[in-house]
Amino acid sequence: QVQLVESGGDLVKPGGSLRLSCAASGFTFSDYSMSWIRQAPGKGLEWVSYISSSGNSMSYADSVKGRLSISRDNAKNSLYLQMDSLRAEDTAVYYCARKRGGTFYFDYWGQGTLVTVSS
Amino acid sequence: QSALTQPPSASGSPGQSVTISCTGTSSDVGGYNYVSWYQQHPGKAPKLMIYEVSKRPSGVPDRFSGSKSGNTASLTVSGLQAEDEAEYYCSSYAGRNGVVFGGGTKLTVL
Numbered sequence: 150q151v152q153l154v155e156s157g158g159d160l161v162k163p164g165g166s167l168r169l170s171c172a173a174s175g176f177t178f179s180d181y182s183m184s185w186i187r188q189a190p191g192k193g194l195e196w197v198s199y200i201s202s203s204g205n206s207m208s209y210a211d212s213v214k215g216r217l218s219i220s221r222d223n224a225k226n227s228l229y230l231q232m233d234s235l236r237a238e239d240t241a242v243y244y245c246a247r248k249r250g251g252t253f254y255f256d257y258w259g260q261g262t263l264v265t266v267s268s
Numbered sequence: 269q270s271a272l273t274q275p276p277s278a279s280g281s282p283g284q285s286v287t288i289s290c291t292g293t294s295s296d297v298g299g300y301n302y303v304s305w306y307q308q309h310p311g312k313a314p315k316l317m318i319y320e321v322s323k324r325p326s327g328v329p330d331r332f333s334g335s336k337s338g339n340t341a342s343l344t345v346s347g348l349q350a351e352d353e354a355e356y357y358c359s360s361y362a363g364r365n366g367v368v369f370g371g372g373t374k375l376t377v378l
Contacts, residue, residue, distance in 0.1 A: 184367075194306070194314065194357050196367040208366050244313060253361035254304035254319040261313060 151175040151257045153245050158262030165235050165266070171228040171245030171259055179203075179223040182248040184255060185230050187241035197243070198230070202250055213239075235266045271296065271368035272358055279376040280348045288373045290341040290358030296368055298339035302361035305334055305343045308372075309354045317356075318343060345375070353377045 157169040171183070184199035198209045198219040207219050218231040228245050242263050246255035273291040280286035290297065290305075297303055303321045306314035316325050318334035321341065331346045341360070345352055358370040 193372045194359070194369040196359070196369065199366070210366055252320070253300075253302040253367055254316060254359070255306075255314075256316050256319070256325060258313040258315070 151247065153247065153257060153259035155243065155245050155259045155262035158243065158264045160265045160267065161235055162268050163236060163266055167232045167235065167264060169230040169232065169243055169245075169262060169264070171230075173226045173228065173245075173247075176247070178221075178226040182250045183219075183221060183228045184246045184248045185217075185219060185228075186244045186246055186255065186258075187239075188244070188261070189238075189241040192241075195241075199248055200228070232264070235264075237266050240264060240266045271362065271365075272360060272370035274356075274358060274370035274373045276371070277374045277376065279378055280345075281378045282348050282350065284348050285344060285346045286348060286375065287342050287344045288356055288358075288375070290343070290360075290370050292339050292341075292360055292362075292368070294339060295365070296360040296362040297336065297341050299363070300361045301336070303334065303336055303341040304359050305332075306357045306359070307352075307354045308357065314357065348377050350377050 152174045154172045185197040200207045200219045204221045216234045220229045242261040244261045245259045247257040305318040308314045321336045322334045333344045355372045362368045
């Protein structure tokens with residue numbers, strides 16, 4: 150069965166950096182686009198970024214452009230989110246989600262990892 | 269403020285039907301047939317319920333249906349059951365803005 154397991158969430162100071170990982174299993178990882186979606190405590194969902202199946206094409210929400218960077222390693226069945234210049238408003242649960250190329254819905258989600266940005 | 273507008277709450281009694289709206293613009297909901305709906309129970313990850321306006325993934329009961337008219341999409345839950353009580357989010361492709369979500373609707377089964 151499809152499994153997505155996020156890790157790397159932590160408490161970090163404003164301006165700091167963090168790298169999130171998402172380990173995928175149960176499907177051919179290199180066949181699918183992947184995405185990061187976040188949810189601030191008690192708030193709604195916010196799309197952050199997605200990356201093509203090959204890793205050659207990425208897209209970002211304006212709120213994170215230039216500070217967060219998505220990448221993947223198809224040999225390791227892993228998705229990453231490098232987070233730099235973190236702000237308090239980046240505090241959220243970060244979910245990785247599978248997205249079929251050419252479509253714009255997310256059919257499987259991980260359980261999420263919590264990132265807290267606070268001094 | 270979310271890009272798509274949903275009512276904060278909706279409710280219905282068991283067995284009844286309830287419809288949740290999701291209003292966007294011609295740059296998102298109205299411009300593409302890429303509206304999807306997600307169900308989220310407290311403390312859990314979202315689950316895909318409807319994609320591409322009206323398609324149901326395997327395993328989602330046919331009590332859940334989706335539609336769209338102009339810039340407004342709708343999710344209808346028929347024959348409400350206790351386990352349908354959850355938060356529901358709509359989303360849409362928005363061109364260069366990527367994917368946008370609604371603010372969520374808390375569905376209460378009375």
